Amino acid sequence: MLEALGSAIPLAFAWDNLLWIVIGVVVGVSFGAIPGLTGIVALALLLPFTFYMSPVGAMALLLGSYKGSMFGGSISAITFGVPGDSPAAADVLDGFTLTKNGKPRTALNTALYSSIAGNAVADLVVIFTFVPLGMLALAFGPRELFALMFLAMTALLVFVQGGVLKAIIGAMIGFFISTIGLDPILSRPRLDFGITQLESGISLVAFVVGLFALSELLMQFSKGFSNKKAGTDEEETLKLRNIIRQRSPDDYFPFKKWLRRTWRETLMGSGIGVALGALPGPGGTMAAFSSYAFASRMRKNLGKFGTGVPEGVAAPEAANSATVGPTLIPLLAFGIPGSPMAGIFMGAFMLQGIAPGPGLFTDYADVMVAVFIMMLAGTFVNLFVSKFAMIPIFSRLGLVDPRILVPALIPLLVIGIYSINLRPFDVVLMVGAGLLGFGLRRLNISLAPTVVAFMIGPMVEKHFRRGLILGAGDWTYWFASPIALGLYIAAIVLAVFLLRRKKGAPDGMGIPSGEGP
Amino acid sequence: MKQTVPDSREKYDRAESVSYVVLIAVSIGLVAYIWLQPWAYFHTADGVSLALFPTVFAVILCVASIIGAVRKAMHRDNSSLSIEDFDLSMRPVVLLTGIVLVSAFGLWRIDPVFNFTALVLVVLLVEGVRDWRLLVGMSVLTGATIYVLFILILNVYFPNVWLS
Numbered sequence: 001m002l003e004a005l006g007s008a009i010p011l012a013f014a015w016d017n018l019l020w021i022v023i024g025v026v027v028g029v030s031f032g033a034i035p036g037l038t039g040i041v042a043l044a045l046l047l048p049f050t051f052y053m054s055p056v057g058a059m060a061l062l063l064g065s066y067k068g069s070m071f072g073g074s075i076s077a078i079t080f081g082v083p084g085d086s087p088a089a090a091d092v093l094d095g096f097t098l099t100k101n102g103k104p105r106t107a108l109n110t111a112l113y114s115s116i117a118g119n120a121v122a123d124l125v126v127i128f129t130f131v132p133l134g135m136l137a138l139a140f141g142p143r144e145l146f147a148l149m150f151l152a153m154t155a156l157l158v159f160v161q162g163g164v165l166k167a168i169i170g171a172m173i174g175f176f177i178s179t180i181g182l183d184p185i186l187s188r189p190r191l192d193f194g195i196t197q198l199e200s201g202i203s204l205v206a207f208v209v210g211l212f213a214l215s216e217l218l219m220q221f222s223k224g225f226s227n228k229k230a231g232t233d234e235e236e237t238l239k240l241r242n243i244i245r246q247r248s249p250d251d252y253f254p255f256k257k258w259l260r261r262t263w264r265e266t267l268m269g270s271g272i273g274v275a276l277g278a279l280p281g282p283g284g285t286m287a288a289f290s291s292y293a294f295a296s297r298m299r300k301n302l303g304k305f306g307t308g309v310p311e312g313v314a315a316p317e318a319a320n321s322a323t324v325g326p327t328l329i330p331l332l333a334f335g336i337p338g339s340p341m342a343g344i345f346m347g348a349f350m351l352q353g354i355a356p357g358p359g360l361f362t363d364y365a366d367v368m369v370a371v372f373i374m375m376l377a378g379t380f381v382n383l384f385v386s387k388f389a390m391i392p393i394f395s396r397l398g399l400v401d402p403r404i405l406v407p408a409l410i411p412l413l414v415i416g417i418y419s420i421n422l423r424p425f426d427v428v429l430m431v432g433a434g435l436l437g438f439g440l441r442r443l444n445i446s447l448a449p450t451v452v453a454f455m456i457g458p459m460v461e462k463h464f465r466r467g468l469i470l471g472a473g474d475w476t477y478w479f480a481s482p483i484a485l486g487l488y489i490a491a492i493v494l495a496v497f498l499l500r501r502k503k504g505a506p507d508g509m510g511i512p513s514g515e516g517p
Numbered sequence: 518m519k520q521t522v523p524d525s526r527e528k529y530d531r532a533e534s535v536s537y538v539v540l541i542a543v544s545i546g547l548v549a550y551i552w553l554q555p556w557a558y559f560h561t562a563d564g565v566s567l568a569l570f571p572t573v574f575a576v577i578l579c580v581a582s583i584i585g586a587v588r589k590a591m592h593r594d595n596s597s598l599s600i601e602d603f604d605l606s607m608r609p610v611v612l613l614t615g616i617v618l619v620s621a622f623g624l625w626r627i628d629p630v631f632n633f634t635a636l637v638l639v640v641l642l643v644e645g646v647r648d649w650r651l652l653v654g655m656s657v658l659t660g661a662t663i664y665v666l667f668i669l670i671l672n673v674y675f676p677n678v679w680l681s
Contacts, residue, residue, distance in 0.1 A: 034666070045671075165581055165584060165585050165588075166585070168577065168581045169540065169578060169581045169582060169585070172574050172575075172577045172578035172581065173578065175570075175574040176547065176571060176574040176575055176578065179570055179571040179574065190554075190571070191551070191571055217612075218612060218613070221612050403641075403644040403645075403646065404641070404646065404651060404655055406640075407636070407637045407640035407641050407644070407655065407659075408637055408655055408658065408659045410612075410616060410633075410636070410637075410640070411629075411633035411636065411637065411659055411663060412659075412662070412663070414616060414619075414620050414623075414633070415629060415633070415663055415667050415673070418620075418673070419667055419671060419673040422673070422674055424620065424621075427616075427617075427620045428617070431613055431616060431617055434613065435613060443533070443536050461570045
């Protein structure tokens with residue numbers, strides 16, 4: 001690969017390839033920031049255009065869009081309380097609370113810096129260790145993946161506010177809803193209640209957006225938007241004009257302050273994101289929520305998460321963004337796309353006539369080295385575009401009175417959800433999930449276990465049943481793997497240690513229910 | 518002097534008890550529904566199949582709800598919840614009904630741009646906004662955004678759309 005560096009550098013720094021990165025970042029951030037649209041929609045829209053581009057240009061466009069959309073989803077979560085995608089849901093917990101407290105720029109700057117840091121760390125790890133990371137990913141079979149998800153869910157259930165029992169209730173609701181649709185092994189429809197549209201299962205985006213976003217809007221609507229003191233209409237109109245010109249002096253969070261306050265959470269989140277991003281399946285959502293859960297347990301953060309602290313934004317954002325590069329590892333190293341996003345990249349490679357897999361770095365070494373350089377370049381382009389264009393716009397939008405903003409968000413949500421599959425039924429699903437989320441919030445049941453359980457439910461079942469088939473009735477099969485055994489022990493130790501600590505701790509520790517202060 | 522529990526606290530405790538009862542009823546109903554399905558595994562007797570996982574989750578939900586209800590009854594559940602935040606307002610239900618109705622007409626009958634513009638206007642009026650600049654500005658801006666973004670740029674297909 002080092003030999004290819006000489007020919008890769010002119011490829012990477014060609015003006016047209018750099019331009020494609022900028023365009024990709026702008027499109028990705030914009031799509032991610034609009035409630036109802038997601039990063040994968042942006043990628044899917046850009047994919048056909050890559051046919052007419054060079055391989056490096058195509059990758060530059062898609063990588064820029066992917067990286068931009070990671071932060072874009074957080075913009076929507078922080079500014080409107082509407083996660084742009086499911087991993088960004090973890091940003092709502094503290095990020096949107098910061099916005100409600102009049103500090104949207106603090107939250108957005110924290111998310112941006114942590115996103116860039118997570119991205120950069122992951123890119124460097126991918127570039128230098130993608131082969132051993134790929135081998136590690138291969139070592140994870142069904143029992144190891146099941147054990148990993150067991151650990152992640154245990155951590156989540158123990159960390160969440162409101163008690164373990166309510167967390168279990170929320171998780172079981174999520175798991176149960178995830179069973180609606182096709183059986184993951186036999187591919188037969190189940191629990192569709194006779195509704196044809198449910199045979200393929202519940203749409204992920206409709207469910208997550210409804211559960212988090214619509215339920216948040218309903219909560220605000222039911223309380224009469226009492227979170228903010230609204231002025232008269234004339235005062236609000238004047239405030240709208242002033243918002244464009246100025247910002248609150250308390251809402252100041254420069255880079256040095258971010259570094260001093262959140263370097264631990266960002267580093268930890270980056271590590272979790274790299275580890276989980278490389279594995280097929282778990283992805284950004286699990287990384288974001290796991291990182292949030294672990295960070296909430298740091299001594300300095302005890303009792304603060306959920307009240308609107310930058311650390312609560314840094315941890316999940318770094319983890320989510322750190323999954324970008326590693327998600328591509330199974331694809332680049334073995335030709336196996338581990339996520340829908342990786343699947344689109346695979347499509348782009350195929351359009352260029354390149355088969356991803358072990359031969360990539362021998363037959364197309366200069367192209368791949370150029371792509372690695374693009375990955376790093378895309379991270380910094382994302383920094384500048386978001387810092388100087390997107391944050392100034394969206395931080396001001398966050399200060400707008402919600403009773404003016406919320407009615408405008410609802411149509412965007414509805415049409416955004418409809419436009420994904422062109423199915424009006426998805427709107428019905430979103431409304432149903434919104435009602436469910438509203439009910440769970442009222443009962444102070446955290447939404448985090450519900451959404452994570454919904455996301456990983458099919459994978460949990462698939463890996464467990466595959467393990468049963470491979471084990472052929474031998475229960476010791478589950479503990480014969482040192483990786484799996486280690487993960488189970490870690491889960492038990494974590495649960496016992498944290499539950500004992502929680503007994504003597506102040507109220508309100510852990511992941512909040514989502515209602516906020 | 519004997520201290521009495523405030524009315525709002527009693528209302529809240531009753532509501533939480535009701536919610537546990539509802540959860541228990543829902544989970545029992547789910548288990549019964551799943552059990553009555555004509556699953557293939559009753560004939561093949563292969564153990565783990567379509568019926569197992571939904572049933573497992575429904576049973577755990579039932580057990581957790583029962584434990585929660587029992588603990589509540591024994592006053593051992595000390596989850597920290599805001600008593601003041603118990604609001605039986607019907608506004609969310611009205612809003613959801615409005616969303617479903619407008620979606621039905623906006624996506625299947627007339628035009629989403631006009632119908633959602635009208636929805637924004639109505640919701641702003643319900644929220645007490647009376648400044649015509651805000652009313653007209655936000656409604657028109659929302660409609661224009663839908664038209665430009667979804668119809669012109671993304672070419673999303675809406676049946677029976679006038680503007681496309």
